[in-house]
């Protein structure tokens with residue numbers, strides 16, 4: 001039984017506490033300030049945006065993305081082609097050839113997809129490396145910058161299914177004077193887009209409001225015994241838990257709303273954005289509830305929350321290397337948060353076509369069950 | 382006597398291999414002011430925590446106001462108040478805000494907040510944040526909070542710890558008042574004077590085991606040792622003797638001393654509840 005009057009009283013108490021500890025949400029203010037600065041200041045002039053030394057405007061360069069084997073990520077990319085540069089995704093056999101070498105129109109560049117040490121697990125999952133060799137006309141590897149600027153963000157919206165991607169570049173015409181080219185030559189700035197930063201900011205806000213803040217407040221309540229005083233009052237456990245969740249959800253939504261409103265207000269009308277924020281928030285609040293109830297003290301709870309975050313990051317890196325971690329990652333709802341948020345940031349996504357939304361729903365549902373029983377059993381004892 | 386308010390049957394609480402409460406059985410009647418005593422670490426707080434449902438018993442059954450604990454915790458929790466041994470206020474709230482929160486949770490009119498604060502002489506400090514309260518003020522605020530919703534059963538874990546003489550008297554007065562108005566009070570304390578003054582009945586717990594349970598007066602009469610100390614002078618020396626009046630030969634000896642010796646001082650030793658407590662728990666320890 002849930003009584004709205006109880007929820008209101010408990011929610012009011014949470015907000016009062018927040019008003020007396022405003023520093024608790026300073027991080028959200030800070031991130032909003034970052035967003036505001038991003039939105040109002042001019043971008044640093046980027047090497048990639050300027051014409052190359054060979055005089056050709058880079059946006060004019062057409063890129064041929066050449067593959068041997070059609071795969072899902074390529075399908076995904078072909079559905080999301082940019083206006084500039086013009087990119088053609090073609091099979092190797094369909095590239096014009098003259099004297100055994102490719103004969104592309106002048107100023108056109110090629111990007112060759114090469115599968116490296118690929119292996120298949122016993123469950124049929126392909127794991128391995130994909131190397132993209134960019135072949136640029138003339139001497140300047142920067143010619144390909146607009147392509148990479150599109151490629152990496154577009155790829156990251158897609159679940160790479162255990163594939164690891166690498167980028168390398170060499171001149172199309174080997175006779176041309178060699179300029180050293182490698183990933184180091186590509187500025188990080190080329191890979192970072194406003195959408196990417198906005199997504200990262202949202203992730204930080206959600207993690208902070210729903211996991212860190214909840215763990216910290218709940219563990220404090222437990223350690224001080226305030227929680228047991230409230231449990232002994234007529235408010236029941238469901239009402240206490242629900243009011244906590246509502247409070248942190250409001251902070252999370254407030255923070256996300258501020259950041260999206262500053263950086264890309266048009267996205268605010270996207271239902272998928274709010275659905276993903278809602279699901280991730282609920283999932284992280286459940287994780288936080290479990291941490292806060294199982295930890296003995298506030299200090300150990302804060303450390304556990306940190307371990308969860310760092311452990312998760314390490315897991316995500318390892319998942320590209322080892323099957324075990326790859327499968328664990330599929331069970332983490334956070335796995336779907338980033339690509340979903342990022343794609344909504346870029347363009348409208350239909351609720352019914354958002355990849356992973358359904359899985360996320362199921363995983364978060366499971367977490368709700370775990371957190372509930374955890375809080376009921378050990379919440380205040 | 383009326384119906385039992387609290388019934389504890391064969392309660393056992395273990396923490397790992399350590400037994401904190403062992404086979405405790407007690408019945409506390411309605412309207413009774415019950416003292417629960419024992420040396421440090423005897424298991425008093427543990428027992429109260431079982432009674433309020435915050436500690437799961439290893440075995441045994443508990444009924445509070447006719448409800449099983451912990452199974453029917455939700456039905457019974459509104460009927461009791463609990464003053465824990467450590468304060469659990471919301472530190473960043475003022476005293477009044479703390480009480481107001483609980484008044485609203487218990488659906489009591491906000492006027493009870495002021496009544497409660499006045500009752501414990503906290504009206505002046507009502508708008509000061511709790512983190513600035515002294516230990517005694519915190520304790521009083523806790524009591525004010527728990528009496529606000531007029532519970533039928535009140536658990537007090539050391540209510541007068543850290544209180545000055547005046548506040549101690551104030552709280553004792555309050556406890557007596559509450560009991561006379563029909564509240565069942567279950568209290569632990571280390572203040573033996575308090576026990577003699579206010580408790581209807583007392584149970585003594587030692588190392589988790591119930592040692593004895595009776596009224597304070599009965600305790601004193603049952604365990605009192607009536608000793609007379611005599612001091613007399615003989616050939617320039619001062620001699621002291623302690624004589625137990627319950628033994629015939631020692632009574633004879635006392636008469637002899639008074640009759641024949643040059644007495645300097647003869648006095649009986651006071652024996653109060655504190656001595657009983659020390660005697661009982663001391664025996665239980667050895």
Ligand SMILES: Nc1ncnc2c1ncn2[C@@H]1O[C@H](COP(=O)(O)OP(=O)(O)OP(=O)(O)O)[C@@H](O)[C@H]1O
Pocket residue numbers: 396399401419420421422423424425426427428466
């Ligand atoms: N959570 C716990 N884990 C392990 N042992 C515990 C726990 N709680 C209590 N104990 C042990 O149970 C025994 C009884 O503790 P309890 O707090 O009930 O004593 P007490 O009678 O209230 O003492 P005091 O007069 O000092 O308040 C102690 O030896 C204590 O160490």
Ligand SMILES: [Mg+2]
Pocket residue numbers: 425426427466538
């Ligand atoms: Mg104690």
